[in-house]
Amino acid sequence: MTTTRPAPEEQELPFNVFAKACPSRGTLEHVTGRWGALTLGALYEGSLRFNELRRRVDGVSEKMLSQTLHALERDGLVHREAQPTNPPRVDYELTALGREVAERLLSLIHCVEGSMETVLRARERYDETRGAR
């Protein structure tokens, strides 16, 4: 079996969030935005209906959750499934790619949650030093 190896210049990652015009920067923002991150994190536990999601993502408005879900659906991270019931029922769930992204996001979220004692002590020290100037 032969493997075609790309030429060295083609091995470079074509997408780069550090470049202003790269579309990956927009997707990173959908994923890490205030509501995007919490929505992906919440859906990692399983599919949820709109109102269930809204309760889980404490503080989100109906409008913001709706916009967030549209952006995540458009990027192929969330799948929207309308059930043919009466009244209609709409479930949201992560796609395979959405799960990959959410796993990394949750690792970051848990790291932040688990570091908050350190963060709060750092904030106190910072504010004391600034106040003393």
Add this chain to the structure above:
Amino acid sequence: MTTTRPAPEEQELPFNVFAKACPSRGTLEHVTGRWGALTLGALYEGSLRFNELRRRVDGVSEKMLSQTLHALERDGLVHREAQPTNPPRVDYELTALGREVAERLLSLIHCVEGSMETVLRARERYDETRGAR
């Protein structure tokens, strides 16, 4: 050797980004905000001066980078080191906690960058379906 085990109710993580009033939500926003994420990612490669950082984080204004660095410094993620030189030189570098956070962030960034072909195809499909309605 005896290990003191916390009582079950103390084992719960006291910080939770899904709760509106939890301070971890603010830190998550500093870390995942548009410029926070790119600043932490850029500093993972080593310490940088302000103008070096500004070039690396393509598109950031002086004011936004300055605000971003202050928030990250206050949270104990970035260390600001003023060198006693003439002219004065200020280096920014990640703290130990900043490195832990940046590692997880870069894992997320690489996942997004590496998934952009899938994301762009999903966007095309989404826009076609929406356009056909």
